[in-house]
Amino acid sequence: MIESLVPSGSTFAGDIDGLFVLICVIVGVFFFATLGMFLWMLVRFRARDGVPAQYITGNEPHLKTWITTPHAIIILCDVLLIVGALRVWYNVKQHMPEDVEVIGVVGQQWAWTFVHAGPDGKIDTSDDIAVIDEMHVQVDKEYVFRLESVDVLHSFSVPTWRLKQDAVPGRVILGWFEATLTGEFGIQCAEMCGIGHGIMGARLFVETAEEHAAWMAQAGGTSS
Amino acid sequence: MAEFIPVANTRSASGVPTGKLALYWLLCSEIVIFGGVLASYLMHRLAHPEFGLQAAHTNVYAGTINTFVLLTSSLMAVLAHSAAEHGDGKKAAKYLWFTIAGALMFLCIKAAEWTSEIQHGYTITSSPFWSFYYTAAGIHASHVIAGALVMLWVIQSAKKNKYLYRVENVGLYWHFVDIVWIFLFPLLYIAK
């Protein structure tokens, strides 16, 4: 459903889309069943001359089952939903790949700074490539991002990856991603951060290994 | 215009007198307010061991004396209540005056304490600990002031032997203010 609106560009994007579909199906079935029941009653029990209403207290067992049965099914569905949600959540936010390249993301009013590791593959060394409002990553490669903010809350949101994480001043927050789709995409700030919140975007470039190396050679030369 | 008292006010379908019932709900809402302050403080306290060092600069003696002052004033409130129970409004009013005196003493000690701390450079912006110290104690002190003012008002009717049930209610409120202090004192002064 979501992928028809926004391309699905990371390893976990499909999981999130799938979870969303699962939830839509479950609650959709209930929603339309409830609605059907509702509309049927409106037609069936509309006021008609000479037909008085019945006196029903709600304690009649044969009527109560119409409430308790769907109710039991809802509890089952809830369990299903929770399991699905937690599995996706664990994969995206709780588990963390080890020994992969780290990319620094720093939010501030109202720009993003991306600190790329540079040719040595390590961050916080002299060949780091810091770029404003442009993020360059290699496709099919796992990264860990290190998210910080220098002033207020921001939120690092990459819709194509289905990734979102708030940046909190005073804290360092880690997360991961692995892009599966090359191209240029949008990055937005998704947390109110002042009057420039509405322009705090950045561009994301997902490149093949060769393109990425070429970019690095060129950017590493000019910056530093 | 005579005071308007609706019939509603004289009913007691729950069995608890209306004034007291309202007071209980008021205390519930106060408990969550102080609960919020204390929970926020504790979260910071646990995350910042250095709070303990800063707490060492508070004046434990002043705090202890103030605890004692408040407990005594609570005792006076109890005596006022028991006088009111016996229908002796005059005596109840007298004891309430003592309670108010306790409140004033508490505030004076507090003021002296704060003055000396501020002179030593520990102001509300010095550190999160001091921010909490002044804010929590300040919110508490404002309740002390409010309680004293309400007591002044209760005294006016009590000494004419009217609305004696108010003596008990204001006393209950006073005990609450006291209990809050019992929580604040160790947390702010001696949690090192």
Place this chain on the structure above:
Amino acid sequence: MNAPAHGHDHVHDDGGHHHHHEMTFVEKYIFPTDHKYIGKQYLLTGMLMAVFGGFFAYAFRMQLAWPGSDIPLFGHMSPAEYNAAVTNHGTIMIFWVAMPVLIAAFGNFLIPLMVGADDMVFPRLNRLSYQIFLVSAIVIVASLFVPGGGFGGAWTAYPPLSGDSAYNLTPLGSSLWLVAVALEFVAFLVGGINFIVTAMNARAPGMKWTDVPMVVWMICIASILFMASVGPLMAGAVMLLFDQTLHTGFFDPRQGGDPILWQHLFWFFGHPEVYVVLLPATGMVAEVVAVHSRKKLFGYKTILFTAVGTGVLSFFVWAHHQFIAGIDPRMANIFTITTVLISIPIAEMMFLYIATLYGGSIRFTTPMLWALGFIFAFLIGGVTGIPLGASGADIYLHDSYFVIAHFHFTFFPIAFIGTFTGLTHWFPKMFGRMMNETLGKIHFWGTIIAVHCLFLPMFVLGLAGHHRRIYDYTNFPELSTPFLTNIGIFATVSLLVLLAFQFVFVFNFFYSMFKGPVAEANPWKAGSLEWQCPSPPPHGNFGEHLPTVYRGPYEYSVPGRDKDYWPQSEPA
């Protein structure tokens, strides 16, 4: 005029009544203690504030549809103005429209009447509550006009943005905003105690707790929820105010504070708050559904338990607003579970309302249409809460227009559909005149269709990646495709249609108030106590003899009786 209840014959000679005195104009209208007038004051103030909230919605929706163009009645909108408009739209709609109208206006008007009392237990405290509320309303409106402009840091006011004017650039606006919200809380704490104690203590003789009408229960449960959840935020508001004015560092990481603490304090209140406004609205829907389908509520006690269950659970779900805010990811799992579980009591409640229709004789009067419209629209809002509550899916949906659509499908039904349900139903009692049914139905169909056209497209926008609080999407090429732009324009046009239909209501409301046909005491043939006194009730409500209660409020269509309703106060 049928006079089923005793006490009716006495209304016109209230001379002997012990507390009746001639009231001056000032006593009656400016400083009233009569619960009915205070209720009406709250109602009118709330409606006036709805015009502010609606005007902001109009202004920023116009900006979103046609960015940068001059907006009629507003002019050019700067980013700062956009943020202030969104922030104050949200704040005003929740705290100055939904709460005063649903809880305070209906609570004040209905509780004493429905429990058979002559007033609130503390009439002067009641008046004080309104006065504090009025001051708070003036302060929030004033905060928009101070130098620097109104506060624009979102209604959630997350620090450090809200705590430091170097970040938000609105030194006065943000402090006044905060003061206004805190004052509003005080007003509702004072009022809430009055409601709860009145319902607990001032019930008419014979009224057992199972004889209390559902809406009274709901308003009281809502007041208790409010009282139990707002405390920490009151403390937080003081702390934030000190951060703003004295530059303390409670929420400022540079000074050792913790910004996430505010989020916990805010949502520990904020989530129960949504049920604080939900419950009174569902209570009114329950009344209306029962009366207009001539049916006893299906499972009175079960409905009550679902309300209490929702209330209790609502204290354990708050962090579902903070899944990706930087809290420990393991915590999210607990909150996913509690959040999804809240569907259980609410689904049950909706099922019970629908079940009440079973076997009924449904009259599609205007109030009934609104009540049915509430159930329909709220179901959409409710089920779309589930994908948000599922942590995995919320990673994508958080702070997108999907959230906006979700909560407008809960808030619009509550604040407006719920209000219209109650207003059209109790209008005869409030003003002694009937509203026009034809205009009422035009207003209903126009509103209900427009509001779905307004908010349903926002689900699509959200799924396509539109984020909240962005004043101009042309800055984001992926988000300003013709398809998405047109969806936004469609929503805005629907809003214009929606607003146009509100004029029908406003006209109907004020015209009927003065010129409508005179209402009888019990036009809907209902059983609860408020319908057993004249319309509008005099000072003191029931005349000389306050009623005694013999049965529950929903004894409709009892077999073997010639009338299909059985007033609570009619001796057996």
